Amino acid sequence: EAQVTQNPRYLITVTGKKLTVTCSQNMNHEYMSWYRQDPGLGLRQIYYSMNVEVTDKGDVPEGYKVSRKEKRNFPLILESPSPNQTSLYFCASRPRTGFGEQYFGPGTRLTVT
Amino acid sequence: AQRVTQPEKLLSVFKGAPVELKCNYSYSGSPELFWYVQYSRQRLQLLLRHISRESIKGFTADLNKGETSFHLKKPFAQEEDSAMYYCALSGNRDDKIIFGKGTRLHILP
Numbered sequence: 001e002a003q004v005t006q007n008p009r010y011l012i013t014v015t016g017k018k019l020t021v022t023c024s025q026n027m028n029h030e031y032m033s034w035y036r037q038d039p040g041l042g043l044r045q046i047y048y049s050m051n052v053e054v055t056d057k058g059d060v061p062e063g064y065k066v067s068r069k070e071k072r073n074f075p076l077i078l079e080s081p082s083p084n085q086t087s088l089y090f091c092a093s094r095p096r097t098g099f100g101e102q103y104f105g106p107g108t109r110l111t112v113t
Numbered sequence: 114a115q116r117v118t119q120p121e122k123l124l125s126v127f128k129g130a131p132v133e134l135k136c137n138y139s140y141s142g143s144p145e146l147f148w149y150v151q152y153s154r155q156r157l158q159l160l161l162r163h164i165s166r167e168s169i170k171g172f173t174a175d176l177n178k179g180e181t182s183f184h185l186k187k188p189f190a191q192e193e194d195s196a197m198y199y200c201a202l203s204g205n206r207d208d209k210i211i212f213g214k215g216t217r218l219h220i221l222p
Contacts, residue, residue, distance in 0.1 A: 033210075040122065042214030043157075043199060090157065094210070101147075102201075102210050104157040 002027045004105040006091050012111045013081055021076045021108050023091030029103075030096035032074040033058070034066065036087040037107075043090070049074055050096060081112045115140050117202050119213035126190045127221045134185040134216050136174075136200030144202045146176055146183040147210075151197040160185075160198070170194070195220045 004025045013019055025032065033048040035058075045058030049068040063085055065077040074093075078085060091105040116139040126132050138144065148160040161169045163176040163183060174185045183200060200213040 035212075040214075043212045045209075045212075048209065092157075101159045101162070102149075106156045 004091055004093055004103050006105040006108050008108060009106060010109050014113055015082055016080050019078050019081060021089060023074045023105060024072050025093040027093060029093035032093045034076050035090045037090060038087050083112050086110060086112050115204060115211050117200050117211050117213035119200055119216045121216045123217045125219045125221055128192055129189050132187040132190045134198050134218065136183045136213060138181050138202050140202055140204055142204055144204050147201040148174055148185050149199040149201060190220050192220045194218060
């Protein structure tokens, strides 16, 4: 089954404790992206990647890092999480060529205390 | 600048009444427009795209290049239509998808 998976689905952590949210897709998509979703602000793009070893900042990259060492994986790293990073995070992927549908992961609800 | 605007944060409609969710865009070129839907506690999923010209769950959307709009419409709202709806744009100059801020549709019984 074609899908985007994220882990963990729920995470409660403390300020400053490094964490990684994994994202994996099995559709051989070139393009992958991370979003955060906050009430009243909609979806905001954090980082995206057009292919292996190619990443770029989205609209709200501060406080986040990403890497794309393999085509299928695109982890999101919070080196020193802060309470304002409490949010619902979605990973997504799509084929690069043409106008392809973007597939979303199930979301990761992160709480930073 | 590339932009997608959804002017309504919340739209409340009675069951059986027509629904129209507004979406306007700004893009110099030929974009593809999408509508995504997010039901409560679920992931976003594609509802429809202008290229396919389909009707999904009774919803339709027509791309109006003159008005740069892609409004989502349904003639008779159903309670299961209550959800968050996002309009999105994909351009031919890069691979980014740009989302609007979303409209929460609430169907009243």
